[in-house]
Amino acid sequence: xxxxxxxxxxxxxxxxxxxxxxxxxxxxxxxxxxxxxxxxxxxxxxxxxxxxxxxxxxxxxxxxxxxxxxxxxxxxxxxxxxxxxxxxxxxxxxxxxxxxxxxxxxxxxxxxxxxxxxxxxxxxxxxxxxxxxxxxxxxxxxxxxxxxxxxxxxxxxxxxxxxxxxxxxxxxxxxxxxxxxxxxxxxxxxxxxxxxxxxxxxxxxxxxxxxxxxxxxxxxxxxxxxxxxxxxxxxxxxxxxxxxxxxxxxxxxxxxxxxxxxxxxxxxxxxxxxxxxxxxxxxxxxxxxxxxxxxxxxxxxxxxx
Amino acid sequence: xxxxxxxxxxxxxxxxxxxxxxxxxxxxxxxxxxxxxxxxxxxxxxxxxxxxxxxxxxxxxxxxxxxxxxxxxxxxxxxxxxxxxxxxxxxxxxxxxxxxxxxxxxxxxxxxxxxxxxxxxxxxxxxxxxxxxxxxxxxxxxxxxxxxxxxxxxxxxxxxxxxxxxxxxxxxxxxxxxxxxxxxxxxxxxxxxxxxxxxxxxxxx
Numbered sequence: 143x144x145x146x147x148x149x150x151x152x153x154x155x156x157x158x159x160x161x162x163x164x165x166x167x168x169x170x171x172x173x174x175x176x177x178x179x180x181x182x183x184x185x186x187x188x189x190x191x192x193x194x195x196x197x198x199x200x201x202x203x204x205x206x207x208x209x210x211x212x213x214x215x216x217x218x219x220x221x222x223x224x225x226x227x228x229x230x231x232x233x234x235x236x237x238x239x240x241x242x243x244x245x246x247x248x249x250x251x252x253x254x255x256x257x258x259x260x261x262x263x264x265x266x267x268x269x270x271x272x273x274x275x276x277x278x279x280x281x282x283x284x285x286x287x288x289x290x291x292x293x294x295x296x297x298x299x300x301x302x303x304x305x306x307x308x309x310x311x312x313x314x315x316x317x318x319x320x321x322x323x324x325x326x327x328x329x330x331x332x333x334x335x336x337x338x339x340x341x342x343x344x345x346x347x348x349x350x351x352x353x354x355x356x357x358x359x360x361x362x363x364x365x366x367x368x369x370x371x372x373x374x375x376x377x378x379x380x381x382x383x384x385x386x387x388x389x390x391x392x393x394x395x396x397x398x399x400x401x402x403x404x405x406x407x408x409x410x411x412x413x414x415x416x417x418x419x420x421x422x423x424x425x426x427x428x429x430x431x432x433x434x435x436x437x438x439x440x441x442x443x444x445x446x447x
Numbered sequence: 448x449x450x451x452x453x454x455x456x457x458x459x460x461x462x463x464x465x466x467x468x469x470x471x472x473x474x475x476x477x478x479x480x481x482x483x484x485x486x487x488x489x490x491x492x493x494x495x496x497x498x499x500x501x502x503x504x505x506x507x508x509x510x511x512x513x514x515x516x517x518x519x520x521x522x523x524x525x526x527x528x529x530x531x532x533x534x535x536x537x538x539x540x541x542x543x544x545x546x547x548x549x550x551x552x553x554x555x556x557x558x559x560x561x562x563x564x565x566x567x568x569x570x571x572x573x574x575x576x577x578x579x580x581x582x583x584x585x586x587x588x589x590x591x592x593x594x595x596x597x598x599x600x601x602x603x604x605x606x607x608x609x610x611x612x613x614x615x616x617x618x619x620x621x622x623x624x625x626x627x628x629x630x631x632x633x634x635x636x637x638x639x640x641x642x643x644x645x646x647x648x649x650x651x652x
Contacts, residue, residue, distance in 0.1 A: 431502075431507070432647035433503055439504055442503055443502060443504060443505045
């Protein structure tokens with residue numbers, strides 16, 4: 143973070159949400175998010191600068207600049223269609239998979255541009271993993287769900303050919319499966335049935351399996367898009383506890399519709415409002431006790447949105 | 448709740464002034480109604496926390512109200528104390544100590560604090576807090592006066608019996624003064640929580 147930003151207040155919203163009036167008298171909607179500076183302790187893991195996303199003619203994300211601190215939980219909240227998931231998907235270039243999507247601006251991971259030509263997307267998504275709203279385990283065994291990624295990446299080598307060639311990493315695989323499942327707080331529930339089909343697990347277990355699968359390739363950042371919205375309160379509580387533990391080692395960015403969840407688990411919260419703009423970003427405690435922006439206050443107290 | 452509490456306090460002060468024992472007993476008996484109202488409102492706040500999970504301005508409103516309720520309930524307890532002293536004290540002694548002036552000031556502070564709460568008036572919150580010094584010095588002067596009187600009596604009368612005769616009245620009067628000062632302290636608390644509610648400013652808390 144630059145020195146000039148260090149001196150800024152804890153959260154700040156500037157700019158206006160009013161349409162701009164042009165010299166000809168017609169009004170055009172402002173296409174930039176209010177400039178938001180957030181002065182946090184520690185290093186920024188991800189930095190977005192002036193990020194715009196268009197889906198065809200639809201301007202879905204408008205000039206978002208935001209620094210995400212490492213080893214903490216950052217929550218993105220806002221009404222449906224506000225751009226929060228779009229923003230999340232920019233962070234590991236998942237929007238590239240949508241042919242109509244066009245991204246402008248910059249995202250840096252540890253200071254390196256993510257949107258540069260020649261960036262290895264497989265490597266990027268290994269470093270910046272993702273967990274989705276509905277648990278989506280592979281229709282394979284629990285063990286294979288975990289070891290699939292590392293095997294694909296060539297980190298471990300198992301199977302008949304590996305055994306024949308004497309390169310079998312069976313022990314490494316067992317350790318990896320155990321470690322990943324333990325990190326995802328699932329090991330105790332499944333250690334005696336690792337060869338069962340993952341689809342036989344409960345929804346909450348499947349979601350923790352997906353988190354374990356994400357952890358197995360040793361990521362640095364974990365993006366979560368509504369990871370608990372399809373789960374019951376007990377499974378949700380387990381996921382939330384897990385997120386809290388993960389933040390000791392990983393940078394977690396989570397999109398949630400559940401404001402109480404954001405308030406419970408995140409260190410900092412970014413509020414996006416309709417139109418793809420980031421309106422306020424700051425310490426979670428501050429956002430939920432005394433937000434700067436009246437529109438954020440109205441949104442989180444349920445007066446609109 | 449604040450109207451109810453203010454009514455108790457008014458009655459207690461009037462009873463004290465006129466040494467009206469029947470009115471004092473009414474105040475003491477009426478405390479149950481205050482307690483019931485307090486518990487009702489407290490549970491309303493808890494329900495709001497549990498079911499609505501208020502945030503931002505709503506959160507500060509419920510949290511401040513929750514704390515202010517306790518202060519109001521304590522003021523009602525102090526009114527009961529005052530009524531109790533009325534039943535015990537001989538107000539013919541120390542008539543020169545102007546308890547009603549102290550009582551009036553404390554009541555006005557409480558009224559203004561509640562007005563600030565009702566009307567979101569941050570300036571009035573700070574004003575109430577500033578007035579506490581005035582109340583404290585009134586109380587201190589009153590206390591010094593009765594203590595000095597006691598000391599003079601002892602000096603004038605070698606056998607000590609004159610002091611024994613007024614000792615109960617002196618200590619009771621000191622307690623009255625202390626309780627009125629506390630009413631002012633609770634008014635400042637109400638103002639402090641109200642300021643937090645309005646501006647999220649913990650300056651007075």
